[in-house]
Amino acid sequence: MGIQIRNLTKRFGDTAVIENMNLDIAPGEMVALLGPSGCGKSTTLFAVSGIHRVDDGQILISSRDVTHAPPQQRNVGVTFQSYALYPHMTVEQNIGFPLKVRGETAAEVRRKVAEIAELVRIDDLLQRKPAALSGGQQQRVSLARAIVRRPDVLLMDEPLANLDANLRIEMRTEIRRIQQESGITAILVTHDQVEAMSMCDRIALMQHGRVVQVDTAVQMYNNPTHAFVAGFLGNPPISFLDGALDTQRFVHESAQVALALDAMPDGGRRKVRVGLRPEHVELKSAGANHAIVSFIEHQGREILYDLKLSSGDVVRTIQSAKGDLKLGEAVRWHVAPEHVLVFDEKGDRLHVA
Ligand SMILES: Nc1ncnc2c1ncn2[C@@H]1O[C@H](COP(=O)(O)OP(=O)(O)OP(=O)(O)O)[C@@H](O)[C@H]1O
Known part of the structure; x- marks a missing residue:
């Protein structure tokens, strides 16, 4: 149930934004794509989710080659910094929407939504509309919607970017708990080293469309393979x-x-x-x-x-x-x-x- 990215290249026009990228993510592992703005983190995530077509290389999810598969055939759950909830639907309807689209029965949808709502701790908010939720609660709903179909992988692009400082800290722990309890393989895109270090099993540090080092936070901090890694991790620097x-x-x-x-x-x-x-x-x-x-x-x-x-x-x-x-x-x-x-x-x- 892991993810393998092999020799991935993605170009926009003549510019290679991802160049010959390799990354192996083990089943149940959560890896951060970390790096400065414009290094290609989101592009990598879009390539894995199927939103972007790739120019070269392979993407495997759960050992299945999905390089040319459309997004709906990849079985991935995605959550972004803008939660993109449907404003006219209740929390329950928002979370259940992907199941309804798949044609599941009303009783099945209700049961699965209740189960996920309990996991992400929003079971008391199911009848509210998104406008009546805090930022952290909206992020939880977005997460619930991303994982309710039991996808093979969860892809998160800056999920905490719109939260205030205290909520960020709370949601860091929460997302990690939900990922571990559900056992889902996950990629987190962030430019925040503390987020990457505190939430993930390993970090893939990127620069100019390449992975410079993949390691645990401790190993990367103590044993950087490149001056860029040593300079990027650590505060004060x-x-x-x-x-x-x-x-x-x-x-x-x-x-x-x-x-x-x-x-x-x-x-x-x-x-x-x-x-x-x-x-x-x-x-x-x-x-x-x-x-x-x-x-x-x-x-x-x-x-x-x-x-x-x-x-x-x-x-x-x-x-x-x-x-x-x-x-x-x-x-x-x-x-x-x-x-x-x-x-x-x-x-x-x-x-x-
Ligand atoms: N649709 C596009 N067309 C052309 N260039 C693009 C497109 N999308 C992204 N790029 C370029 O690709 C490079 C990588 O962008 P990407 O969004 O993957 O970076 P990022 O590491 O996620 O940055 P950030 O942290 O700022 O979101 C950037 O130089 C960006 O301008």
């Missing part, structure tokens, strides 16, 4: 410094960091970029590197400091709110070798492990 390798050290115009052995490519001096996560940048009176505090942001439990190097580069550090550094203060900093991420000039991760 990672800092990058460009410099060169010199026998087990990274040397920058105004900083030096020792590297773990497994971060070292085979010998020779070469240009590299290192990534330093804010939580790994320690302030130490004996730290090897000098900097000036150039920006302070109080975040409640923690404080974010920008440390400006003499080269003008900035390294971020996050410290407990007990700290009392002043703007313009001179500090020394340090990063333990095992935390330094090293990338080559093209952005590919360098390590032998």
Whole structure:
């Protein structure tokens, strides 16, 4: 009951929006398509649902080749950021509509709607019209309608985009619960890393129509295969410094960091970029590197400091709110070798492990 995307290419005119994309989603798994605006997330979802014709490659749902099948033959449930509920129908009629179209009996429709309404926790709202529902309730109805036919896969395009901050958090948990309880294979399109990390089993991070890395959130955060991944995940974001390798050290115009052995490519001096996560940048009176505090942001439990190097580069550090550094203060900093991420000039991760 999984999804396989094999060598998928989708062009609009001469422009390839998806290029040779591969992605395997296991039965019952929920995968996020994450990436910046325009990277091809929605186009991928439309290709899987059958709304878009593809130019090359294959799409398999539950081991069935659906590449050229029309949407209604793919058995997919879809929900978008605009819930697209029928305003003149009650919640019960909205959810039951796909079953009615399929010709199921009134009694069957009522039974299935009741069952799904209980799963998505809207059983007390069945007689209301969409206008009398909150955004979160409308999203639940939309989800219920998408899964009432028991589709093989659930496709969600930014389902939380129209909700306020608190409702988003609540619905993150709810969508995950509903997906797990129903055991449905799901794809979630989002540009929000927190949504992707908190809701999904794995993340496929996309850039310019390609999947750069597919991994669990933890693995992707700790072990990015590319500088783009390291830069995209993490808030506050990672800092990058460009410099060169010199026998087990990274040397920058105004900083030096020792590297773990497994971060070292085979010998020779070469240009590299290192990534330093804010939580790994320690302030130490004996730290090897000098900097000036150039920006302070109080975040409640923690404080974010920008440390400006003499080269003008900035390294971020996050410290407990007990700290009392002043703007313009001179500090020394340090990063333990095992935390330094090293990338080559093209952005590919360098390590032998
Ligand atoms: N019907 C279309 N005709 C031409 N170009 C299109 C069409 N639909 C999408 N594109 C282009 O394809 C690229 C990918 O679009 P897509 O909507 O898949 O991106 P996305 O990652 O979902 O972005 P967002 O997060 O902004 O929704 C964009 O450059 C977009 O302009």
